[in-house]
Amino acid sequence: MIYQRTLAKEVQVTGIGLHSGKKVKLKLYPAQANTGIVFRRVDIKDSIDQKADAISVGATDNNTTLGSGKDAIHTVEHLLAALYGLGIDNVYIEINGPEVPIMDGSGASFVFLLKETGVQHLNTTKKFMVITDTVRVEHDGKWAQIEPANNLIIDSTIVFAHPAIKTQRETFEFSCENFINKISRARTFGMLRDVDMLKRKGLVKGGSLDNAIVLDDFKVMNPEGLRFRDEFVRHKILDTIGDISLMGYEIAGKVTTYKSGHHLHNLLCRKILETQSAYEIVSAASLTAEVQEAHRLPNMISVTN
């Protein structure tokens, strides 16, 4: 049986926002079963709690933003991916700025933080969204679809006219262990020639070789090189996990993406949620033993029952 999870205790971390360049403090607190992931801005007066929810997504330019206006919280996707990867369903997240810190540009710092904090099992069964019919969205020659499968599978293709990226395709089958080892460490990336344009738009003010893979017209500029040969498409899978976790359930279905981004991921979530015949919400007890095993946390993470 798979139970809902939260953190064993509260924990905090400080870092800078990729787009704002501002220092932010993030505090995570344990939460009861069926709370979900709830963000709260503590730097502004009378801010409203913002549940991590696909229909609350505002802007999707270069990051996923929850809400809009003064309460907006930017760049939630890597933190959400890390929570999903460790099967943590319930947590309150306080943040004293407009953007989740970028850390090293991947989900690894959040996984480390959650691992050090430990996980608490709650006395309530996890719920899964089981996909029962294909749902597809397309935009500008890019597409994303979900179709029935026993476990969460993500088959992602990216295409860049850059000699260090070109076309990359990777398939990921969900398990907490696979997520930690194969996906969580893959960093975000950007082109040096886009940096000026993005800075003029007020974005990537905090960007550096410490929190992104940066490419000039020919090669990766980071002196340490890549963490995986196909780190770029692995990061796309990290983003996809964070974005589709906003449907609010663990997912059993195969997601296939071609040149997708945050906008398309959110369109897919919204279309799934609008298509009642495309999914069922079931208790974890009705899933196969293999899928239940995939959601077991590796031994290195301390779990309290």
Ligand SMILES: [Zn+2]
């Ligand atoms: Zn990303």
